[in-house]
Amino acid sequence: MAGRINDEDVKAVRDAVPIDAVVSEYLQLRNAGGGNLKGLCPFHDEKSPSFQVSPSKGLFHCFGCQEGGDTITFVMKVDHLTFSEVVERLAAQAGITLRYEEGGYNPAHQRGERIRLVEAHKVAAEWYAEQLATSPEADTGRIFLAERGFDQAAALHFGVGYSPQGWDHLTRFLRGKGFTDKELFLSGLSQEGRRGPIDRFRGRLMWPIRDIGGEVVGFGARKLYDADNGPKYLNTPDTAIYKKSQVLYGIDLAKKDIAKSSRAVVVEGYTDVMACHLAGVTTAIATCGTAFGGDHIKILRRLLMDNGSARVIFTFDGDAAGQKAALRAFEDDQKFAAETYIAIAPDNMDPCDLRLAKGDEAVADLVEPRTPLFEFALRQIVVRYDLDTPAGRAAALDEAAPIVARIKNSGAQHEVAVQLAGMLGILDTQFVVKRVAQLARWARDRGGKGPAPARGPQPYESASRPAAGGPALNLRNAVYATERELLKLALQRPELVSPAFDAYGIDEFTAAPYAAVRQAIQDAGGAEYGVKDGQEYLVRVREAAPDDAVRAMVTELAVEAIMRRTVDENYAGEQLVTVRRRAVARRLTDLQGTLTRLGHTDPAQSAAVQNEMMILTRYDRALQHEGPSAL
Numbered sequence: 001m002a003g004r005i006n007d008e009d010v011k012a013v014r015d016a017v018p019i020d021a022v023v024s025e026y027l028q029l030r031n032a033g034g035g036n037l038k039g040l041c042p043f044h045d046e047k048s049p050s051f052q053v054s055p056s057k058g059l060f061h062c063f064g065c066q067e068g069g070d071t072i073t074f075v076m077k078v079d080h081l082t083f084s085e086v087v088e089r090l091a092a093q094a095g096i097t098l099r100y101e102e103g104g105y106n107p108a109h110q111r112g113e114r115i116r117l118v119e120a121h122k123v124a125a126e127w128y129a130e131q132l133a134t135s136p137e138a139d140t141g142r143i144f145l146a147e148r149g150f151d152q153a154a155a156l157h158f159g160v161g162y163s164p165q166g167w168d169h170l171t172r173f174l175r176g177k178g179f180t181d182k183e184l185f186l187s188g189l190s191q192e193g194r195r196g197p198i199d200r201f202r203g204r205l206m207w208p209i210r211d212i213g214g215e216v217v218g219f220g221a222r223k224l225y226d227a228d229n230g231p232k233y234l235n236t237p238d239t240a241i242y243k244k245s246q247v248l249y250g251i252d253l254a255k256k257d258i259a260k261s262s263r264a265v266v267v268e269g270y271t272d273v274m275a276c277h278l279a280g281v282t283t284a285i286a287t288c289g290t291a292f293g294g295d296h297i298k299i300l301r302r303l304l305m306d307n308g309s310a311r312v313i314f315t316f317d318g319d320a321a322g323q324k325a326a327l328r329a330f331e332d333d334q335k336f337a338a339e340t341y342i343a344i345a346p347d348n349m350d351p352c353d354l355r356l357a358k359g360d361e362a363v364a365d366l367v368e369p370r371t372p373l374f375e376f377a378l379r380q381i382v383v384r385y386d387l388d389t390p391a392g393r394a395a396a397l398d399e400a401a402p403i404v405a406r407i408k409n410s411g412a413q414h415e416v417a418v419q420l421a422g423m424l425g426i427l428d429t430q431f432v433v434k435r436v437a438q439l440a441r442w443a444r445d446r447g448g449k450g451p452a453p454a455r456g457p458q459p460y461e462s463a464s465r466p467a468a469g470g471p472a473l474n475l476r477n478a479v480y481a482t483e484r485e486l487l488k489l490a491l492q493r494p495e496l497v498s499p500a501f502d503a504y505g506i507d508e509f510t511a512a513p514y515a516a517v518r519q520a521i522q523d524a525g526g527a528e529y530g531v532k533d534g535q536e537y538l539v540r541v542r543e544a545a546p547d548d549a550v551r552a553m554v555t556e557l558a559v560e561a562i563m564r565r566t567v568d569e570n571y572a573g574e575q576l577v578t579v580r581r582r583a584v585a586r587r588l589t590d591l592q593g594t595l596t597r598l599g600h601t602d603p604a605q606s607a608a609v610q611n612e613m614m615i616l617t618r619y620d621r622a623l624q625h626e627g628p629s630a631l
Contacts, residue, residue, distance in 0.1 A: 005087055006099040010072075013087055016094040019071040020055045025213045026078055027302035028259040029053060040302050042078050043067045049305065079213075085115050113186070117241050120179050120187045121216040125208040127173055128161025128219075132205075138162035140224050141205045148271055149356050150278075158207065158253075158274055163221065165203035167193065188218065188236040200236075203228055207270045209236070209288055210252040212299065218242035220249065220270055220288055235289040246295045248285040249273055257282045258303045262310040262338075265367045266292060268325075271352040272315070279360035281367050284351075292329050300338075310338035313367050315351060329373065340373040374416070377403055382423050393424050397432065400424070405439035413440060442524075442540065479582060483514045484557065486575040489567075490521060491538065491558040494530030496572035500631045502526040508583040513553050520544040520554060573628035580631065584620045588613060 020029060020037055032038035032052055041051035041062040050064035061068035067077065075086045091098050132138045132155060141162040145155055154160075163170065171190045175181075181197050184190035190197040204221035211217050218236030236242050250273040258264045265284040267273055276284030287296060292314070304310040316325050329340070345354045345366050355363045381400050386392035397420075404420055407413040414433060421432040487509075490501050506522070509515040521527060523544035530537035538558055545551035564571045591613050598606045622630035 004101050005084060006101055009091070009096065009098045010087055012096055013090045013094060014058060014071055016096060017071055017090045018055060019058050019060060019074065020053050022071050022090075023053050023060060023074060025255075027051075028305045030305065040305060041065060041067070042302055045298070079114075081114055088115055113183075114241055116179070116183050117187045117239065118215050118217065120174060120183055120189060121208070121218070121241075123174060123177055123179075124170060124189055124219075125159055125161060125206075125216045127170060128163055128206040128208075129156070129159055130161075131164060132160060132162035135162060135164065137164055144205055144222075144224060148275075148352055150271075150274060154274060154278060158277075159216075161206040161208070163199060163201040163204050163206050165225070167198045167202070168196075170199045170201075171197050186239060188239045188242065201234065204234065207249065209242070209247055209249055211241075211247060212251050212255060214252040217247065218244075218288070222270075233289060243295075244288045244290050245293060246299075247288055248296055248299055249288050250277070250285045251299065253277065254283050254285050255303055258285075258300070259305075262304055264300050264304065264310075264312050264338075266312065266314045266329075267351055268316065269350065269352070272350050275352040275355040276363055276367070279351075279355055279363035281351075281364055284367075291325065304338050311341065311369055312338045313341045313343055313369060314373065315343045315345070315367065339369075341369040342371050342373050342376045343367050343369075344371075374403055374407055375419075378416075378420060378423065387425050393426055396424055397426065397435070401432070401435050402439055404436045405443060410440075413437075439543075442543075480511050480514070481563075482575055482578045482582075483509050483511055485563055486579050487514055487517055487521075488557045488560055488562050489572050489575060490527045491530070491541065491554065492562065493567060493572065494527040494534070494537065496567070496569055497576060498526075498528045498531050500576055500628065502528055503631075504579070505583075508579055510582075510586075513550065516546065516550045517541075517553055517557065520546070520550060569628075576631060577623050577627055581620055581623050584616050584623070588616055588620075591616070 023029060023037075023039070026042055027039045029037040029039045030049075032049075035054065035056055037053045037055065038049040039051050039053070040046060040049050041064055043051075043062060044065040044067075046064050051060065051062045053060045058070050059068065060070075060074055069077075071090070072083065072086050075081060075090070076083060079086075081089070088098065132141055133152065142152075142155075145151075145160065150160075168190075171184060174184055174189065181190070184197055185192070189200060191200045192198075201219060201221045203223075203225050205224055207220040207222075208216045209218040209220055218239070218241075220236075221234045223230060223232050223234070235244060238244065249270055254264070254277075261283060263283050265276060265281055267276060267284050267286045269286055273284045273286045276282075300312065304312075314325075314329050316329075343366050345351070345362075349357065351363050351366065354366060378400050381403070382396050385396040387396065400420055401417075404413060404416050407416055413436065417433045417436040418429055420436075421427075421429040424432070426432055486497070486501070489497050494501070502522070504518070506515050506518050509518045520541050521544075524537065524540035527537075529540065538554075541558075542551050542554050545554055562571075591609050595606060595609050595613070598609065619630070
């Protein structure tokens with residue numbers, strides 16, 4: 001193993017690489033006063049910048065998550081590197097030769113794994129680019145680019161390369177540079193062949209994929225030959241340095257202009273990124289073989305600084321696949337403070353084809369904000385319904401209104417609600433406006449989680465909600481019968497069960513449909529809301545139901561007769577206590593099983609389990625003897 005890096009050299013690296021220059025490679029910084037800079041923390045999600053950098057002190061600190069340290073600490077945390085790996089990377093950038101106190105200079109093969117994988121990709125990218133520029137075989141690749149309007153200068157700017165058709169050209173080259181077979185496999189550049197490692201990419205046009213710091217971490221490879229039986233595009237597999245859901249092609253070139261202009265253009269392919277940049281749209285980026293998702297949003301948010309005036313423009317094909325991609329992007333719209341738009345070119349051309357057909361100006365014009373993403377989503381919903389019938393208009397409103405309620409700007413929200421009424425052909429515009437405003441208000445009451453969905457199975461299928469399925473409801477089952485009775489009380493006579501009912505967990509209702517109703521009551525503001533306004537309360541619970549099945553169950557329980565002629569606090573208290581005692585009994589059974597499994601292996605944990613069992617047993621006795629007053 002290499003020895004410890006000389007302390008003087010570590011200090012020289014810290015002094016030579018300003019912390020603000022390093023941090024700016026990952027997120028946008030702006031003046032925070034007092035000589036400090038601020039930005040959105042890369043270590044936790046936040047709406048307002050609490051991450052501060054002090055260039056004069058060479059330190060950073062987040063007042064939200066309490067992460068802090070110097071330049072080396074920052075890179076260690078953000079890129080998951082060891083201390084030595086970070087010092088080696090920064091030293092290379094600063095042109096500092098490191099000394100090691102045990103064993104002299106650090107030989108290349110003793111560097112950290114990540115550094116070696118990045119170096120392998122850097123060497124491979126240079127080699128691929130040289131092949132494209134000089135190899136006669138690469139003429140196929142050069143023709144492919146030329147036909148799409150890209151000359152040699154464009155290929156050089158984006159680092160495009162070519163992988164020869166032979167089995168192991170790159171593998172042999174990297175071996176000659178001192179890389180081991182293990183490193184080649186770990187990097188994803190080589191794969192196992194019959195007689196040893198062979199090139200993963202063969203006979204393809206190669207796009208180097210760089211992280212936000214500009215280091216090559218993977219490749220996107222385009223098929224060129226009919227004899228190639230592989231997919232049209234082949235990407236580097238997930239490795240220690242490459243996760244396709246966490247990288248954006250072109251981000252290294254676009255990041256400064258994205259931060260400067262508060263604008264990003266998301267396109268679908270590598271050639272689209274090239275076409276946009278060459279046409280002057282230098283904020284274009286693309287995903288790498290995966291849908292645009294949450295991890296991509298995190299990258300952009302740090303550059304856009306959650307500026308409310310920021311713009312994110314998606315360009316998708318106008319076909320069914322493109323529409324699906326746009327709607328999928330809209331699902332994550334609330335994670336942006338930026339306004340989101342969609343741009344679809346005439347004749348459904350992508351930016352690369354558009355540049356070929358109509359020139360650079362047409363590409364620049366395409367990505368000017370045209371249609372808000374929410375408006376596109378609305379139109380895709382509305383066209384699925386028969387708007388000539390009252391039922392069709394009502395169903396379309398049920399699905400579309402929550403989308404309008406998600407619009408962040410209240411003025412725009414009102415205006416779009418009016419537009420929605422027109423799209424649906426509903427003459428009572430104020431009815432639609434009030435419906436949207438109500439959903440928006442509920443969303444705010446629920447902590448910004450979005451309006452309670454009016455229809456559709458998607459929220460109901462999420463992990464955070466109880467599943468609709470489960471055993472059939474046999475009301476001869478005393479457990480189900482009591483849960484049903486308590487829910488009827490919560491819906492019909494909330495004043496008898498409040499506020500105790502609202503403290504009951506979803507899991508205290510063992511029948512899945514009843515758990516779903518309990519969730520809907522919670523999402524609508526709880527039974528306590530029903531004490532204030534019983535009619536509005538039931539409307540809210542129905543609206544909060546995730547689908548028609550649960551909505552029907554809510555209605556059923558709200559109108560079904562309670563199984564007692566005299567419905568009073570005593571009867572309600574009996575139901576509350578029974579449901580709670582059964583939940584306690586189930587928990588005690590679980591704890592007894594845990595205690596049995598632990599045996600004598602962990603005395604401390606066993607003692608903790610026994611203590612919880614003792615507390616629950618006392619609570620159960622109190623419920624038994626004192627009734628609702630013990631709740």
